[in-house]
Amino acid sequence: MSRGPAGFSGTGCCLTVPPCGPAAQYRIHGPKRNGWLLARIISGVALVLAFAVLLVPLAVYAGPPVVKALSGTPAERQIAVPSYQRPPSELSPNPVVQPLDPAAPLPDPAALAAALDAELALAGSGTVSAVVSDALTGNVLYERDPDAAGMPASTLKILTAAAVAATLDPGSRFETTVHAAQSGDETVLTLRGGGDVLLGSGASDEDAVVGRAGLTTLAREALQAIGDGAGTVRVQVDDTLFSGPALSPAWSEADVEAGEIAPVYSLAVNSAWVDESRQAGERTDDAALAAGDAFRNALASAGSGAGITVADGVERGALPSGAREVASAESATVAEQIQQMLLVSDNYLAEALARSAAAASGQEASFEGAASTVAAEVSRLGVDTTGLALADVSGLAAENSVTAAQLAQTVRKVLTSGNESLRPVSRGLPVAGLTGTLQGRYSDGAAAGLVRAKTGTLSAVTALSGYVTDADGRLLTFALVARNLDGNTAEARGAVDAAAAVLAGCGCR
The missing domain is CATH 3.50.80.20 (D-Ala-D-Ala carboxypeptidase C, peptidase S13)
Known part of the structure; x- marks a missing residue:
């Protein structure tokens, strides 16, 4: 009998598949026999699993392009969508605005203007006032007649909410x-x-x-x-x-x-x-x-x-x-x-809350006292209230006069102020496609879950003001107001919705 490598023996056969008859097999002598077989089995299973781990992702990512190539259909490029840009199926249980990267790039104003101008070009009657700002720095990235004053419709409730939150203890x-x-x-x-x-x-x-x-x-x-x-x-x-x-x-x-x-x-x-x-x-x-x-x-x-x-x-x-x-x-x-007032745009609740705020600030709990309190508190927040005129605090009165700049500035103050009392305002704004007066809008998924804004609609006015995180993770504030409409309110509302969707999806550089 000849000897092979240590621990192996044969009958004149090599240590490959033996040609020496069906009974010839490899054998291990001594107590290591069972351990060696178990090790070989485990090694084989591990090798199979390793190939599976490599082949499954390969099949997932490479399979479709290969199939399309064989069928003559060119492969499509797969686009990675950031998690915060994916349309949600439900509202997150935590409505707090999370910290964002301050180094995220800003949209290019020229590219942004081209995109927004295209959406805000009304086919019928009416004029549009708009402001888009960077929430962190306050830099204005886009403006269109920002100081044109007029009816804000229910977006006025942003100012009312800020004034009430600044005057009354939010926990009271x-x-x-x-x-x-x-x-x-x-x-x-x-x-x-x-x-x-x-x-x-x-x-x-x-x-x-x-x-x-x-x-x-x-x-x-x-x-x-x-x-x-x-x-x-x-x-x-x-x-x-x-x-x-x-x-x-x-x-x-x-x-x-x-x-x-x-x-x-x-x-x-x-x-x-x-x-x-x-x-x-x-x-x-x-x-x-x-x-x-x-x-x-x-x-x-x-x-x-x-x-x-x-x-x-x-x-x-x-x-x-x-x-x-x-x-x-x-x-x-x-x-x-x-938050309830902002969510369902409750005019009655807005007027009542502002009267209570007026009483707390030492003024009469009347229409005049409520309007005066809202104007004073918004000014105290640092908003330029030049030309601001309020006949009510819910946004129904035709005599109300507010600019898009004032709406956008108030939103930014609410987001960036160190006053924790103002947080209910940002948290109370409806979420596109999910809550409140925005639940039935953005149903196609564009900007759903990204835009948070107060709506405003009257027969000749439609408006939207709030904030949104763009595709690069930059927090933007905006106010979009279309006025002097005549039979085209629905079309104008679609235009301001589309403009907000542009902000949500825009890198714009």
Whole structure:
């Protein structure tokens, strides 16, 4: 028998596949035999897996081009899309603007102008004012009649939100209270408005914005506090927190009839909408008494089983002297209400919040006080308010006069200020294709999830103002306002939407 390499033996055969008969095999002598076989098996499996790891990506990336080449179809270039540029399927649970790279390149103004001018060229009547700025530096990258003043429509709510956030503690809440006073054999319960116009008629819901304070809960607590010996209970409403006219002469009758707005009081169920389950439709013309009726009905329902009689009807009256507080309910936070106002563009809520801000700043809680407070606070933020004129704070009044530059400057101040109180404004702006008044826009995926902006639409005006992160990761602020429209409002709205989409996808260099 001949010897091969150490540990191997053969019968005159080489150590390749033996030609010496079917019974001839490699053998390992001694205790290493089993370990050697196991090592060979493991090595073979590892080699197969290594090839698989290499071949799978090769098949994924090289396979389609090879197939197309064999079929005669030229291969397409694969474009890597940054994660922040991919259309989202849902809103991120964290609405905070994340830090961006300050070294990200800026769009070239000339290239940006060419792209935006093409989108903002209106086929019909109307003029466009626009400003695009770098949020970090404030450098203006594009402007088109930036100081042309006129109606801003609901984009005015950006200024209102900033002023309210700067004046009121965003974590504070409005309190609606119930007070009891004896009047002969009657108990007078006074429902006192504290500025919460997002009351619910049912039980309080601590997780809600609309209806966090519920009138049914207030009624039950009040009845428990006054006890069985209260006699007949009579209800009145104290809405004296707000002063001056409840309905602005600057509002058109058509807007009131359409439910765009209603007389403003210091308490209301869901911003005075008749259908409490919606944020649209007809509004009641006396929200304070409507809230009083809901409270009175809840009292009657809760008191029927206890033998308590509740008188019909609700009156308006100031809080009686000596009345004691027997129940209270707190609203959602000011921050949450600001975000709600921006999200659904609630005109009634905007007017009520601004009146509360006026009262907090020492002014009358009236239309004049609210408008004056908004203008003063925006100016205090550092916005140039030259030529600014406000007849209301919701954006409905034709006498409002705001420039695109003022809108864009306010957005930038909100984003870059060190004042944490302003954060609810940036977080409250609707997200393109996903939330609020922008949910039904950008449905084709262009700029969806990237543009955050306040919308504004009236018969002759359409506007969009907010911020967007472009394709290079640069944060831009913008204001796009089309005015003097005549039958082409929808087309103009498409133009400003397309312009914002350009900003989202633009490297523009």
